[in-house]
Amino acid sequence: MSTVTETLHHDDDHHEHHAPPAGIKRWLYTTNHKDIGTLYLWFAFIMFLTGGAMAMVIRAELFQPGLQIVEPHFFNQMTTVHGLIMVFGAVMPAFTGLANWLVPMMIGAPDMALPRMNNWSFWILPFAFLILLSSLFMEGGGPAFGWTFYAPLSTTYSGDSTALFVFSVHIMGISSIMGAINVIVTIFNMRAPGMTWMKMPLFVWTWLITAFLLIAVMPVLAGAVTMVLTDKFFGTSFFDAAGGGDPVMFQHIFWFFGHPEVYIMILPAFGIISQIVPTFARKRLFGYASMVYATASIALLSFIVWAHHMFTTGMPVFAEMFFMLATMLISVPTGVKVFNWVATMWRGSLSFEVPMLFALAFIVLFTIGGLSGLMLAITPVDFQYHDTYFVVAHFHYVLVTGAIFSIMAAVYYWLPKWTGKMFDITLAKWHFWCSLVSVNVLFFPMHFVGLAGMPRRIPDYALQFADFNKWISLGGFAFGLSQLIFLALLIKACRKKGEPVSDQVWEGAEGLEWEIPSPAPYHTFETPPVIK
């Protein structure tokens, strides 16, 4: 008798299982990877707009030489918080959101491996950014030492809000680590029968390696902020030579985190592009195995190149040589990837749907960012480029036209699968072309002013940079406005406007996620599929 009731009870559970609860509780209590993916993506987009608004303040101040709009101290807060928000609030959560939505669907898993922890790792993020943003309104202002919070700027010369900065970064780190543990365990343990390692889609592969990097380096960041906290508030001298420490040691610890972090923000992008290009070239990805090995090589090399951020700190020449050569080595696996994408398109039946447009822009513009990175890797010339707008140009090419463009490509590629409706293609094309033109007006001239010697992180500059900066700012405003088109498109898509799409959505799309109905049901693969 009791067995029967238990079975019935379980069946009841099972029915509830299919219908998400209504209202706010659905989002607060959810354990569903699709809900949590949506939450991550919307959060990332809101943070993207917030950090973007700060970039608008920066560009408005730099529109003309001289101080016009904001105080230098507030300008520094804007550059700092812009960087922190874009890295930890926009790019990383967006990739985690994509991983949440896609990894279980791509490997045939019913959900993420640890669904409740998944919810926790999302919901602590908005709180972390609430703390960071509200610290801007504290007496003495928010963090103003740059997103890299170099000592002694963050220790001796920072305000009280540093304590809140430290604890908010701790929460961001906890969130990333839990998110990464979830992804890694899902991929190790939840693959459907027959989904062998070398059958996994590249997005899954790149995220697996990214998750490993996250677990390896986010704790080091936690250590770095902890040392900043004790140096500032408790009289330790990790970064103070008078006590036997060294401010340069901060940079070593920070960049030991920071350089793998750079790849954390680009490896999933490589995965996305490797999914999209074959679809619209209607060919299999060229060199799948080499893509996997290249990703792993990039990840391993990322641990031994950190000091190329520090060529001008007075390291021994041997160290400068080592880090220069190790850095250049990374261009080999990265080159493998770019050539593989190009080879995939070679003699393919190309078509230029919106995701493909973004993917193509990614390949060209990310390569520009990669090549300027190679220039920066050359120690002697880095002495000229260091801390100039050339560096700003470099990392915005890899992060905006690299990471952000790949996220947009991914959203356009999988959005019809998520909503079941085709997005507004006209708006999407407007979004693409406006972004493409404006982003280059915004970032390309930065190379020139940087090479001519304009330093980064300053609210004012010498007169000879005025013309270029005017164009850079105009490009910036245009790029900012272009993202409002994206906002309009996303709101429209979430209200389920548009033509219904087929299960496959795109003619050349292959993979498990294209075999389930569009829109993807609330629960997929409750019984794992068998992969042949």
Add this chain to the structure above:
Amino acid sequence: MAQQEYEKYYVPDSSPWPIVGAVALFLIAVGAGNFVIEQTKGTSGYGGYILIAGFATLIFMLFGWFRNQIHESMTGLYSAQLGRSYRQGMAWFIFSEVMFFGAFFGALFYARMIAIPWLGGSGNNGATNEVLWPTFQAMWPLIETPGGTKTEAMGWYGLPLINTVILLISSVTCHFAHVALEENKRGRLKLMLGITVLLGAIFMSLQVEEYIHAYQEMGLTLQSGVYGNTFFLLTGFHGLHVTLGAIILFIMLLRIFKGHFTPDDHFAFQAGSWYWHFVDVVWVMLFFFVYIL
């Protein structure tokens, strides 16, 4: 039929606990941030209260969350695959902890092998020494900082050695407890786990004793230069982890007295025991690099 259902990977419907935990971490961060500012600036505020409220919320969340999970586990909802998820998750968590300690060990090695010799003028850094602190002599332990703060070095014999032996023995008893659980010898399990927790408590009280000694008699404080910094942060974070590990094992002991865990289903115990071995390994590294060398 029902059996097959239960073989499925258990995906919980929805849970209020993560959001409670998020609020808890929010309160802890806001509270800790304000508490630190208030303490060091000598101003008054609510930081401490917010911090306590945060920890109370966190403990409330842990009770609720684990109660749910223990209930699910005991009603047989968990498959072997889910058990693997938990074990792998715990292993990766421990790896993240290793990297956290790695940051502080890295600071120790850098200060000792690079920063201090350079300040003392080694290699081509003669000018650094001449210009900044010409009287400074590079040494380790750094008993006199370039700025002139003096302290004493902590020896490895005495309390640290006793503590090393205690923690090593506790790791062995913890392992015996695990074996006893797998062989279903509950009496020995309770005894061995009880000894482990007790040894953990003794370790912590001796550690407190050592800190008092350092502060009151040796002048070795958190402010006494990078030697004191690395000493207190490494041993301090290790101590926090020992405390946490001992609490986890103590809760496991309570659960064992309530009759929980079977020879082949005891993830929580296993996780706690892994954690205990991990803090033990960290201590051995600490003893070697912080005390002996």
